[in-house]
Every structure is written in structure tokens, then in C-alpha cells.
Amino acid sequence: MQGAVVGVGVTDEPIALSPITETDLPQLDALVAGPEQLGPFQWFGWRNPGRFRRIWAENGLLSEEQSALAVRAEGEFAGFVSWRRVNAGPNAWYWNIGIQLRMELCGRGIGTEAQRLLVAYLFAHTTAMRLEADTEVTNRAEQRALEKVGFLREGVRRGAVFRDGEWRDNVVYSLLRTDPRP
Numbered sequence: 001m002q003g004a005v006v007g008v009g010v011t012d013e014p015i016a017l018s019p020i021t022e023t024d025l026p027q028l029d030a031l032v033a034g035p036e037q038l039g040p041f042q043w044f045g046w047r048n049p050g051r052f053r054r055i056w057a058e059n060g061l062l063s064e065e066q067s068a069l070a071v072r073a074e075g076e077f078a079g080f081v082s083w084r085r086v087n088a089g090p091n092a093w094y095w096n097i098g099i100q101l102r103m104e105l106c107g108r109g110i111g112t113e114a115q116r117l118l119v120a121y122l123f124a125h126t127t128a129m130r131l132e133a134d135t136e137v138t139n140r141a142e143q144r145a146l147e148k149v150g151f152l153r154e155g156v157r158r159g160a161v162f163r164d165g166e167w168r169d170n171v172v173y174s175l176l177r178t179d180p181r182p
């Protein structure tokens, strides 16, 4: 696959990240279509269903502020990874990363490998010093995946996320360019 970053997951499925193409867009829309597809932590109510398509037409979902790449497992669209710029003062910024896989593909090592590839990609192609990820305290799969990639748990932001009628605590993780990686 041209331009892909290739790695191998624990299941021996080749996992790759590459730009989201026009033919991915229906699968991307389906991935975020509703509560069943988004799973227990990512459903925040209905949103503009055409938002990805509109942004893709503008910039291919790759920009200075916010970007996404497709996660491919055995060449199939498995979900996406994303990163957005967080300004940290007048002369500094870092990336906050995210991930969403197709629910039926969760728990097979793809999320860990995809985030490992994203880390390598961002440190290779951007000058970022810090990568950050945050997730709800009850999302053990994402916390464990981040830890396996080398992210360190920084702490808990209390009442930071409003989802499904409740304010929830969020765990913050980071990985510096200079940190050791497993």
C-alpha cells in the first residue's frame, strides 16, 4: 500500500496506517453512526453525519490542526487514529491523539499496534515533543493499550467529560519524544 506505515499486531495481522480515501468514507460514516457502533465510551449524541465527508473534501482529513488516518488490518478499513493540536502557551504545542476501531475488531491487538504506529509517525514527521492521550477512567482497554505503547499515566482530571447524563473522570497519559519505548 503506497504511503502506508506498516507494522504487525499481536495476532500477526499486518496493521497499517494510511490516508483516508474516498472509498473509506461510507465505512467511516458507519463507524460513527450511533451508540452501537461507537461503543460504551464514545457516544455523545447525534452529530452532523456529513462532517467527515465535508472535511475530507477540503483537506483529506489532514491539516495542521486536526488529522486522521485510516487503520487497516489485512488491508481492510478497521477504524481510524486521529491527532489534534493543543496549544500550550505562546510558543509551544503538543498533539492529543485518539482512536476508534470497529467494535467487532476490538480486543485483537489492533488498537495497541495502531497507536504504536501513530507514535512513530508523529515523531518521524512532526517536531512534537509531547504526545497526550486521555480517556475515561473506566476505559481499561485504551489505558492498557497506551501503557503497552509506552505512555505514562499523569493523573486524573476530575469531572472533565460529560457523557450520557454524567460528568466523568478522565485519565491523562503522555509520551515524550525522549521517553523510552517498549
Ligand SMILES: CC(C)(COP(=O)(O)OP(=O)(O)OC[C@H]1O[C@@H](n2cnc3c(N)ncnc32)[C@H](O)[C@@H]1OP(=O)(O)O)[C@@H](O)C(=O)NCCC(=O)NCCS
Binding pocket: 038, 039, 041, 042, 079, 098, 099, 100, 101, 102, 105, 106, 107, 108, 109, 110, 111, 112, 113, 134, 135, 136, 139, 140, 141, 142, 144, 145, 148
Ligand atoms: C480502546 C481501543 C483502541 C483498544 O484497542 P484494542 O485493539 O481493542 O485493544 P488491544 O487488543 O490492543 O488490547 C490492549 C490491552 O487492553 C486489554 N483489553 C482489551 N479489551 C479490554 C477490555 N474490554 N477491558 C479490559 N482490558 C481490555 C487487552 O487485554 C490488552 O492488554 P494485555 O496485553 O495486558 O492483555 C479499542 O478497543 C477501541 O477502539 N475502542 C472503542 C473506542 C475507544 O474507546 N477509543 C478510545 C477513546 S479515548
